[in-house]
Amino acid sequence: MNLAQKFEESRKHLLSVAYRLLGSSAEAEDAVQETWMRLSKSETAEIENLSGWLTTVVARVCLDMLRARKTRTEHALREEAEPTDIAGPERELQLAQSLGPALLVILDTLAPAERVAFVLHDLFDLNFDEIASILGRSPVATRQLASRARRRVQGPKTTPSETPQREIVTAFLKASREGNFTALLQLLDPNIVLRADDVAIKVSAANKEKGAPQFASEIHGADAIANLFKGKAAAAQLASVDGVAGATWIFGGEPKVAFTFTVADGKITDIGVIMSPYDLKEMNVQLLS
Numbered sequence: 049m050n051l052a053q054k055f056e057e058s059r060k061h062l063l064s065v066a067y068r069l070l071g072s073s074a075e076a077e078d079a080v081q082e083t084w085m086r087l088s089k090s091e092t093a094e095i096e097n098l099s100g101w102l103t104t105v106v107a108r109v110c111l112d113m114l115r116a117r118k119t120r121t122e123h124a125l126r127e128e129a130e131p132t133d134i135a136g137p138e139r140e141l142q143l144a145q146s147l148g149p150a151l152l153v154i155l156d157t158l159a160p161a162e163r164v165a166f167v168l169h170d171l172f173d174l175n176f177d178e179i180a181s182i183l184g185r186s187p188v189a190t191r192q193l194a195s196r197a198r199r200r201v202q203g204p205k206t207t208p209s210e211t212p213q214r215e216i217v218t219a220f221l222k223a224s225r226e227g228n229f230t231a232l233l234q235l236l237d238p239n240i241v242l243r244a245d246d247v248a249i250k251v252s253a254a255n256k257e258k259g260a261p262q263f264a265s266e267i268h269g270a271d272a273i274a275n276l277f278k279g280k281a282a283a284a285q286l287a288s289v290d291g292v293a294g295a296t297w298i299f300g301g302e303p304k305v306a307f308t309f310t311v312a313d314g315k316i317t318d319i320g321v322i323m324s325p326y327d328l329k330e331m332n333v334q335l336l337s
């Protein structure tokens with residue numbers, strides 16, 4: 049099978065990805081055509097997983113298009129809300145049903161990186177490591193982008209001050225400051241995962257002798273994470289991180305680290321540690337009284 053035939057086998061999938069990222073059938077066609085152009089100029093013998101490579105490339109093309117796109121009028125958005133000729137009548141119906149005009153309007157309010165992270169993870173089940181390589185972000189920051197986008201898609205619920213999560217994060221910070229290992233364990237899901245970005249890993253290693261918690265790209269298990277934070281959160285403050293109760297450390301009036309928390313059934317199941325200045329600049333971190 050030649051290269052063109054292999055590409056055609058992936059065309060419907062690529063159009064589906066591009067349409068959901070761009071919300072425009074015409075732009076989706078352009079993105080897929082650009083993907084073909086890049087493939088035709090590449091050393092295909094070095095591509096181990098062609099389908100994965102094509103998905104990554106079309107997502108990067110779409111990300112560039114989203115960043116360059118000028119604001120469209122409401123009329124133009126309505127005209128583009130339903131695909132026209134991207135893969136025949138059956139495929140058009142599937143696309144229109146799976147991604148209706150209302151969702152397209154919401155997606156169009158997201159920042160490009162948020163939209164890519166949400167669509168690729170929630171609609172196409174790509175893992176965050178793959179999406180992070182597309183966005184040029186850390187996996188932990190990419191998770192936060194998708195989480196922020198997901199909340200906007202689902203609509204406003206309650207403020208951080210009203211959620212049980214605030215109480216749980218407050219209890220976690222208190223137990224950490226007091227070095228209360230038992231209390232920490234009670235707050236953590238047994239299968240909890242902590243994920244830190246590269247900056248957090250490097251900073252923690254540089255401050256090891258000062259007693260700073262030693263982060264890694266992933267740390268698993270309640271025991272390990274309770275030990276990590278026991279007696280270590282003296283400077284952390286309760287904060288709203290992208291609208292959800294979390295924690296931060298502020299120096300010179302600017303957040304230097306953001307701790308994100310995922311809570312399910314009264315237990316903390318995931319902690320993110322973000323220290324990249326670029327990613328922090330893109331986040332909304334505000335202290336909670």
